[in-house]
Amino acid sequence: MEPDEVDFAHTDAADRKRREKATELARFAWDRAISGAELLELPDDRLRKLARAAGANPPSTRETWTVVADLLDQKSAWAAANPDHPQASPAHADEKIMWVKRPIPPWT
Template sequence: MDPSEVDFAHTDAADRKRREKATELARFAWDRGITGAELLELPDDRLRKLARAAGANPPSTRETWTVAAELLDQKATWAAANPDHPQASPAHADEKIMWVKRPIPPWT
């Protein structure tokens, strides 16, 4: 492979760093009761704020957020199988409303 053709965004080191950041983001989101689907529905500006609140630099691509959403789905599956475990429940679920807004029902 020609060195000028190296895709630095998809090297082993980049994949490892992406997974580390996604894990950090997923932990923060999990503790607030945010699901993988909800995470992926958040607009970019809210994702950047969430990343900063989690103590991470905002990812430059959606790829990291997709990995974080997958980790959240895995954690939800694990939590459903281990409901009595202390880490099966989000520690700060009351903060979810700060990130995920419920749709406002229309007036009829």
């Protein structure tokens, strides 16, 4: 990249918009009890569906999803420190199975 070229993906405005979108996506994922690690393990097609379900345009890079995972980890730490707070429990934890599938144990 030439020294005079601007990397529009990493301007202050782009960082702010990425953070806003990540916050919106993190709220949706948190309400469904999805952890940061679980989120980062989801395939791209499921992440796109999750973003659409959250009412957001799917992020074009994994960079935003990494920010989402960090926000989820922060919220989990806060919830563990404040278990009696009404926002410390996901509102739609029963919907987690729609996004994160538990591995099926093999037949023995």
